[in-house]
Amino acid sequence: MDIVILAVVIAVVVIGALGGLVVGSRRRKQLPPPPTAPEITAPPAEPHVGEEAETPRDEPRRTIEEVDLPLVEPGASAPVVVEEPPAPAAPEIEIPEPTAGRLVRLRARLSRSQNALGKGLLTLLSREHLDEDTWEEIEDILLTADVGVAPTQELVERLRERVKVLGTRTPEELRGLLREELLKLVGTDFDRTVNTESALDTPxxxxxxxxxxxxxxxxxxxxxxxxxxxxxxxxxxxxxxxxxxxxxxxxxxxxxxxxxxxxxxxxxxxxxxxxxxxxxxxxxxxxxxxxxxxxxxxxxxxxxxxxxxxxxxxxxxxxxxxxxxxxxxxxxxxxxxxxxxxxxxxxxxxxxxxxxxxxxxxxxxxxxxxxxxxxxxxxxxxxxxxxxxxxxxxxxxxxxxxx
Structure with a gap:
């Protein structure tokens, strides 16, 4: 009797196991396998430094109460600080150099451009024999320098007379002679003051x-x-x-x-x-x-x-x-x-x-x-x-x- 009961129990267990296998195989066939996601390879992590460095795992993390956050109202953007451009500096007042003797101080600059006239005249006047060709060359130098026709003729005539009277001519004598005649030509009797004084009580x-x-x-x-x-x-x-x-x-x-x-x-x-x-x-x-x-x-x-x-x-x-x-x-x-x-x-x-x-x-x-x-x-x-x-x-x- 006991043997018969044992055989029945074993048969029920075997039938149940076979039924589970059949149901499991049917379920697997009805549910298709999920699509396989493409394999993504993450780039190698780069080390961070300074403020971007991660807090080491073994250190305690700060709580939200310990972190100072900017006070910004919800939905409001952060204020933009506009710096005003610096005010332009007032120009520095210059003190011009005195005018007295200014032309004397600038004489070297003037002589660099004007020496051709003086040197050319001195060279020609230093010749042993002053013939007509030489005097014509002197006239040409003066005209080229924009002295003008009438003043050139006056100067040449005066130079002719003085050289004839002088006779032998040293370089110093020629320089003095030429200086005197050129000063007469330029004029020393003009009033060259810039008139800035009013006869009235006005500027x-x-x-x-x-x-x-x-x-x-x-x-x-x-x-x-x-x-x-x-x-x-x-x-x-x-x-x-x-x-x-x-x-x-x-x-x-x-x-x-x-x-x-x-x-x-x-x-x-x-x-x-x-x-x-x-x-x-x-x-x-x-x-x-x-x-x-x-x-x-x-x-x-x-x-x-x-x-x-x-x-x-x-x-x-x-x-x-x-x-x-x-x-x-x-x-x-x-x-x-x-x-x-x-x-x-x-x-x-x-x-x-x-x-x-x-x-x-x-x-x-x-x-x-x-x-x-x-x-x-x-x-x-x-x-x-x-x-x-x-x-x-x-x-x-x-x-x-x-x-």
């Missing part, structure tokens, strides 16, 4: 005229430095309203020496700016008002109308004390043509020769004085701020003939 008024390209605005700025160096207070009038950046250029010159610039709108009325400049100069008690005018030379009629209007308007305050004509020494005889036109428009009282260091034609000093009957008062001898010098005939002639 001295100086108007600067000339063709654009001669350095007119730059000369006006340098003249302001000359006056400041002579301890005068200056107001600048930027009446050249037709040339782009002329007013900016003049204002920059003024700021360097503490001179205020009165200016108007671009392409505005030059006479109005000149009037305001003189008005401001009177109100401030300035010593001098410098007026830079336009240099257009399209037609003589237009130039005459414009400069004439400026003069009339300015003289409602006070008469002009000085009208300076700026000429480029390198233009030679063309500069004389410009000088004639301006002399017909306004009463020129003095001449400023710029770029005299860049030309061997120093004779233009003689020619332009003869042409206009007014003296050269200032000369420009370089690009430096203090290279504008009062004209001194002795220093100029000494630079011509050298040591």
């Amino acid at each position: 001295g008024i100086v108007m600067v005229v000339g063709v654009n390209g001669t350095g007119k605005t730059t000369t006006t700025g340098k003249l302001a430095r000359v006056l400041v160096a002579d301890r005068k207070s200056v107001v600048l009038g930027a009446a050249d309203t037709f040339r782009a950046a002329a007013a900016d250029q003049l204002q920059t010159w003024g700021e360097r020496v503490g001179a205020r610039t009165v200016r108007g709108p671009e392409a505005g009325d030059p006479a109005s700016v000149a009037y305001d400049a003189v008005k401001e100069g009177i109100a401030e008690g300035a010593d001098v008002v410098l007026i830079d005018t336009a240099g257009r030379l399209h037609t003589k009629t237009g130039l005459m109308d414009e400069l004439g209007k400026v003069k009339r308007v300015v003289e409602k305050h006070a008469p002009l004390d000085e009208v300076l004509l700026v000429l480029d020494a390198t233009t030679g005889q063309n500069g004389l043509v410009q000088a004639r036109v301006f002399a017909e428009v306004v009463d020129i009282t003095g001449i400023v020769l710029t770029k005299l260091d860049g030309t061997a034609k120093g004779g233009i000093v003689v020619a332009v004085q003869r042409e206009l009957g007014v003296p050269v008062k200032l000369v420009g001898l370089g690009e430096g701020a203090d290279d504008l010098a009062p004209f001194e005939p002795e220093a100029f002639v000494d630079a011509l003939i050298g040591e």
Whole structure:
């Protein structure tokens, strides 16, 4: 009986096991295997340094309470700090060098360009026999230097007479003779002072005229430095309203020496700016008002109308004390043509020769004085701020003939 029960139990167990295998195999066939994901190979980790380095596993980690977090409201972006640009520094006021003896200090620079004239004359005059060919060569040197025909003929005649009387000629005697004659030609009896003193209780008024390209605005700025160096207070009038950046250029010159610039709108009325400049100069008690005018030379009629209007308007305050004509020494005889036109428009009282260091034609000093009957008062001898010098005939002639 026991054997029969045992056999029944074993049969039930075997049947159950076989049924489980069948069900398991059916389930596996009904569920397809999941898709196999592509194998991804992670790049090798790079070591981190500084703040990016991971905290070692064996060290205790900080809790959230121990970490200082920025206080930012939810949904609000972090504030952006905008730094204001630094305010531009005020230009440093310069102290120009004294004008007394300035041409003497610049004589070496002048002599480098002018020596050809003096040395050429001394070489020819040192010949044992001065025949007609030699005198013609002397004339050619003087004409090439832009001395002019009439002054050249006068100088040659005087040299002929003096050499004939002198007889034998040592180098020292020739140098002294030539120096005397050139000084007579340049002129030592002119009043070369720039008139900046008014007869009235008003500032001295100086108007600067000339063709654009001669350095007119730059000369006006340098003249302001000359006056400041002579301890005068200056107001600048930027009446050249037709040339782009002329007013900016003049204002920059003024700021360097503490001179205020009165200016108007671009392409505005030059006479109005000149009037305001003189008005401001009177109100401030300035010593001098410098007026830079336009240099257009399209037609003589237009130039005459414009400069004439400026003069009339300015003289409602006070008469002009000085009208300076700026000429480029390198233009030679063309500069004389410009000088004639301006002399017909306004009463020129003095001449400023710029770029005299860049030309061997120093004779233009003689020619332009003869042409206009007014003296050269200032000369420009370089690009430096203090290279504008009062004209001194002795220093100029000494630079011509050298040591």
